[in-house]
Amino acid sequence: MDKPNIVTCTAPVNIAVIKYWGKRDEELILPINSSLSVTLHQEQLKTTTTVATSRSFQEDRIWLNGKEEDITHPRLQSCLREIRRLARKRRGDGDPSVDSTGLSHKVHICSVNNFPTAAGLASSAAGFACLVYTLARVFGVEGELSGIARQGSGSACRSMYGGFVQWIMGKKDDGKDSLAQQVEPETHWPELRILVLVASAERKPVGSTSGMQTSVQTSSLLKHRAESVVPGRMVEMIEAVQRKDFAAFAELTMKDSNQFHATCLDTYPPIFYLNSVSQQVISLVHRYNRHYGETRVAYTFDAGPNAVIFTLQQHVPEFVQVVQHFFPPETNGGQFFKGLPVNHAA
Ligand code: 2P0
The missing domain is CATH 3.30.230.10 (Ribosomal Protein S5; domain 2)
Incomplete structure (x- = not known):
């Protein structure tokens, strides 16, 4: 051999x-x-x-x-x-x-x-x-x-x-x-941090491939989003990243996540990826930002209920404490991974 x-x-x-x-x-x-x-x-x-x-x-x-x-x-x-x-x-x-x-x-x-x-x-x-x-x-x-x-x-x-x-x-x-x-590149914004709150590690009920197929077929909101919203948002997002403007980056991130999930709801039959824990995380982030009068934390959700949180290094310890207070790991099985946005296939 x-x-x-x-x-x-x-x-x-x-x-x-x-x-x-x-x-x-x-x-x-x-x-x-x-x-x-x-x-x-x-x-x-x-x-x-x-x-x-x-x-x-x-x-x-x-x-x-x-x-x-x-x-x-x-x-x-x-x-x-x-x-x-x-x-x-x-x-x-x-x-x-x-x-x-x-x-x-x-x-x-x-x-x-x-x-x-x-x-x-x-x-x-x-x-x-x-x-x-x-x-x-x-x-x-x-x-x-x-x-x-x-x-x-x-x-x-x-x-x-x-x-x-x-x-x-x-x-x-x-x-x-x-x-x-x-x-x-990965070195551009070293203070940016990502936290993943695992609300559920189960398989998602509707896979992305078939979910997006149904959305394309049935959602007029998705068509509007693709043609009239995303082109402008891409420009704004690239500028926010280049300026390292966290508030602008965070606001666009949350709005885009929300619109994506709105297109899932506009799909017929509707697709629900968020659960009650996801909704509580959304409320918590907005309350936290309102408390400080500035956007310190952003959420985004993909085709599942797990929250991905963006924040800056200096806010990580406090925000983790806040989340652990409201979502004690022993009650919901929640778990954090901390990540840095660097690197690629190697
Ligand atoms: C994304 N997602 O941009 C979006 C947000 C999920 C929500 O890309 O059919 O697994 O293999 O091209 O890449 C999930 O879609 O779908 C996805 P296919 P994919 O990350």
Whole structure:
């Protein structure tokens, strides 16, 4: 038996502050609006993926969190096909660093998350970003890879970069201009902190992919949001990040989260991702900010009830105390992870 070629990489979760919700092309995963996110620190919420290739492997196989999954899943196949295509192209271009024999080898992929899968904590984002990055390393592919990660899961394209990242929706039908781009690097705003309040680690009742499909079909608010609200918000958000203007960043983040969940309610039948704990967290944040007469803390919620809190370093100890007072861990199973918005797939 020959020695397998093995590469292990990690990729962190990203948290959207301008949300992606809705596709104009299901297969290529092209969104109806641009979005913007903050990539977490490498050591916080992350996926670790190992890819091995060997002449002795009979077929491509994948294990997620220790359980073998179906490798024929179309999105997995898209990522594998695109990476192999790029590797073949590089080899055709005469790049000697590409191992020509390895190209025909089958892959075995093992991927694990250090956080609950499918609980609205962007597991598919870290998962597909990590898969694409690791496959690229194995096959010697470099350069722009966010367009391939996007074909695994839309939000995954943003986890290919660290810091503040926009996913530009693009205009082309072939998706070639629908790519992620770093707005500011991870070093840009070192005082910014992210807290995750886990209100529930259960699987979400409606997955993002089918949820957003129904929203596109039924919600007129979503159409209005994509066409008339998000374009302006993207500009304002990029400016707020560049100025490190926390109050502006926080207000836009909360408003965008609220509008995203409003489009879920406007979907027919409606989708409820927030629960009563989420609603209490929203009230608490507004009360806290009102108490100080300034916006010190912001919340955002994805396709699940878990709150992601943004604040500045100097406010973390007090705000954590306030949350622990109102949500004692023993009564709701709540748990905090603290994160820094730095780093990317490595
Ligand atoms: C986001 N979410 O921008 C938004 C906010 C959830 C709410 O991206 O179908 O798992 O794989 O492209 O990327 C979740 O959607 O969906 C998501 P697919 P994905 O982070």
